[in-house]
Amino acid sequence: ISFKGIMPGETFVYKFKLQQSGTYWYHSHSGFQEMTGMYGALIIEPRENDIISANNEHVIQLSDWTDDDPMALFRKLKVQSDVFNFNQPTVPEFFDDVSSSSISNALQRRKMWNQMRMNPTDLADLSASAMTFLMNGSTPMANWRGLFKVGEKLRLRFINGSSNSFFDVRIPELKLTVVQADGQNVEPVTVDEFRFGPGETYDVIVEPKNDAYTIFA
Ligand SMILES: [Cu+2]
Structure with missing residues (x-):
């Protein structure tokens, strides 16, 4: 609405005053481009030292993908x-x-x-029959190496970058300590699982006791 858009091959520099820090993300709002991967994380470091301490951090952005148009x-x-x-x-x-x-x-x-004109099982317009669910653009068949290190305090910045899907996130055998929600630091809460809807972000701290876990969403 506000400008003519960014054509293929063009660049555009957005300028805006930062009033906040934390885990955010961006996505396209035209032509269902968000569903076809036009999104990413926006991580804003605090000006002063971060009160959330961790040895390492990773962004984990969840999304939903369709092979259909x-x-x-x-x-x-x-x-x-x-x-x-x-x-x-x-x-x-x-x-x-x-x-x-x-x-x-x-x-x-x-x-x-x-x-x-609804029914009680109408939870989301699109289900797994039309979608594949992705983590950082990878399918459930993918694997990552080197994410978890024993004894390391790890901050995971979870972003629900889907167009339509709620996710229940857990890492079996690891407690998740939620320290930030939608970019705002919160009083830490330790849970086994959290649920978030499209657009939401949660930062959690985990302390791995092994070097292999499954992130389940
Ligand atoms: Cu949006």
Whole structure:
């Protein structure tokens, strides 16, 4: 809206006053370019010493990728919004509802969802049937070396750079201490797992006791 865009091969220098530091990211807002990889991390170091101490840090940016033309996917959703939802409530779920409450409650519930023209399993427009989920641009088949070192205090800057997907993130056998959310330092909270939606960032501190772990999202 505000300018004519950056043509292929051109460069453009953005200038803006920094009022903040922390983990942020950027992405394109035109032509579904974000879904085809036009995004990246923006890490802003604090002017003074960082109060979050770590021996090392890595950015882990999650995204969702489609082998289809995103415009074609969008067209399908415009025609039928639940085309990728293969978990629709049908007759058996209706009888489950009847037996767990009553027939009038079950009918009432169906009526409510019908009025909204939605269903209770409508969690995201696109699911794994249309998407592959990526970490730093790599598929789930990929592997990284040298990320974890025993005894090192490691800061992982998680970014949900997806167009559509919520992620539940955990590293089995490692506690995650959340120290920053959306670029703002927070009172540290130690968890086994966190959930974040498109656009959100969480920085966590981990202290590996082995040199191999799975980052699961
Ligand atoms: Cu955006």
